Amino acid sequence: MAISTVLDLTRLAATLLFVNGQTTQRTIEAAERLAGMLGFRASLLPRWGELHLRIDDGTEARAESFAADPVGVDMGKVAATLSVIDQLGDGRLDIAAARSALQAIGRRPPIGLARFAALAGAGAAALGVIFGAAYLLSLVLIALSAAAGACLRRGIAGISHNAFVQPFCAALLAGVAGAVAVDLQVSSMLRLIAVCPCMILVPGPHLLNGTMDLARARIALGASRIGFASLSIVMICTGLLVGLSLGGVTLPVSGQSDPVPVLYDVIAAGVAVAAYGTFFAMPWRMLPVPMLIGMAAHAARWATISLAGGSVEAGALVACLLVGTIVTPVADRLRLPFAAFAFAAVVSLIPGVFLFRLGGGLVDLATLGAKASPDLLLGTIADGATAMLIILAMAFGLIVPKLFIEHFYPGLAGPPRPDPG
Numbered sequence: 372m373a374i375s376t377v378l379d380l381t382r383l384a385a386t387l388l389f390v391n392g393q394t395t396q397r398t399i400e401a402a403e404r405l406a407g408m409l410g411f412r413a414s415l416l417p418r419w420g421e422l423h424l425r426i427d428d429g430t431e432a433r434a435e436s437f438a439a440d441p442v443g444v445d446m447g448k449v450a451a452t453l454s455v456i457d458q459l460g461d462g463r464l465d466i467a468a469a470r471s472a473l474q475a476i477g478r479r480p481p482i483g484l485a486r487f488a489a490l491a492g493a494g495a496a497a498l499g500v501i502f503g504a505a506y507l508l509s510l511v512l513i514a515l516s517a518a519a520g521a522c523l524r525r526g527i528a529g530i531s532h533n534a535f536v537q538p539f540c541a542a543l544l545a546g547v548a549g550a551v552a553v554d555l556q557v558s559s560m561l562r563l564i565a566v567c568p569c570m571i572l573v574p575g576p577h578l579l580n581g582t583m584d585l586a587r588a589r590i591a592l593g594a595s596r597i598g599f600a601s602l603s604i605v606m607i608c609t610g611l612l613v614g615l616s617l618g619g620v621t622l623p624v625s626g627q628s629d630p631v632p633v634l635y636d637v638i639a640a641g642v643a644v645a646a647y648g649t650f651f652a653m654p655w656r657m658l659p660v661p662m663l664i665g666m667a668a669h670a671a672r673w674a675t676i677s678l679a680g681g682s683v684e685a686g687a688l689v690a691c692l693l694v695g696t697i698v699t700p701v702a703d704r705l706r707l708p709f710a711a712f713a714f715a716a717v718v719s720l721i722p723g724v725f726l727f728r729l730g731g732g733l734v735d736l737a738t739l740g741a742k743a744s745p746d747l748l749l750g751t752i753a754d755g756a757t758a759m760l761i762i763l764a765m766a767f768g769l770i771v772p773k774l775f776i777e778h779f780y781p782g783l784a785g786p787p788r789p790d791p792g
Contacts, residue, residue: 374433377411378426383473387452392444393708408460419595442534444576446707447652451476453706492518494646495567500639501719504563516548517568538572539610545569546614569611570723574600575714582766608730622731633673640669640719647715665716668694684760687720691768699773713769725758
């Protein structure tokens with residue numbers, strides 16, 4: 372078999388996995404396994420925006436560097452790519468058929484606009500319920516704003532490939548919608564009407580993948596992923612605050628969320644998980660799995676806070692430890708990327724409210740200067756500290772069980788189950 376053929380096939384598979392949200396470690400392992408099945412050795416070095424691949428058979432070696440931007444998340448493409456590798460190893464596909472299948476996977480269109488917008492609205496409304504929106508009108512406004520933002524993002528995607536323009540414009544629209552709702556006195560739930568549509572924009576899988584790369588000492592790639600996610604969050608905050616300012620409205624700091632009954636909390640968490648699973652192109656038949664995991668995690672969080680008297684940070688830690696322990700073997704069995712799967716299950720725990728209030732507080736401090744009140748300063752610090760602690764608790768809770776299981780119990784997940792689709 373020509374080494375160039377193996378190089379090309381491995382390049383196709385590695386690129387599909389890397390750019391669609393698969394963890395770096397699993398991408399490397401898949402490339403090595405694919406080449407090994409064909410009698411070659413592969414060495415893959417991922418960098419931000421580039422993959423360097425080397426193939427050799429002991430007597431001849433060839434290397435190639437090619438562009439690959441890991442800014443997308445598509446669990447369907449990851450599962451399908453791993454399925455092709457499995458079928459090639461089992462002899463159900465030959466080299467030519469595998470190459471054609473991988474090329475077809477790369478050409479798959481994103482999910483339909485109607486489904487994307489509808490689930491964006493449902494997910495944002497579910498987050499509204501979790502954070503205390505008790506009135507139907509508020510939930511309807513949140514859903515309409517998020518759905519309109521989803522349509523706007525799709526429209527912008529057709530004219531610009533800049534990864535930061537879409538979240539900025541969608542957050543800008545959400546801010547304007549929140550400001551209009553307050554100016555017209557349609558609803559007093561400014562914080563949630565403006566913030567919930569922005570929370571579904573937070574790039575959680577990139578934060579998790581970046582943290583896992585840092586944990587494995589892939590410093591450059593991990594820092595790049597974290598930097599990309601951080602810049603995306605900055606653009607979301609900027610769009611939200613600019614949109615609010617157009618209506619002369621500010622985002623208050625240190626507000627309190629109303630307590631939510633456990634049944635509403637858990638059901639809303641399941642809806643939010645379904646929405647994010649749809650965003651990440653998870654196959655329909657697999658959606659109930661992360662939904663059940665996410666609902667169990669939210670029940671654990673609710674019990675930690677409401678029954679045990681724990682803090683929101685402790686609640687996030689307990690929920691994410693549960694999710695990380697369950698999702699690690701399940702994601703391998705279902706052939707899905709861990710970061711997207713895990714984040715979909717805990718999306719409702721993301722401290723978007725605190726992050727956005729932190730941004731609003733910093734703007735107010737810069738505007739008022741020495742005239743700023745001590746309460747504003749303390750509220751801003753409290754929001755920032757709470758957001759950072761929750762993010763750290765989530766990262767720790769999701770990643771430590773994964774690293775522990777993979778190191779001490781690598782066979783816990785059992786043999787991978789090929790995706791029949």
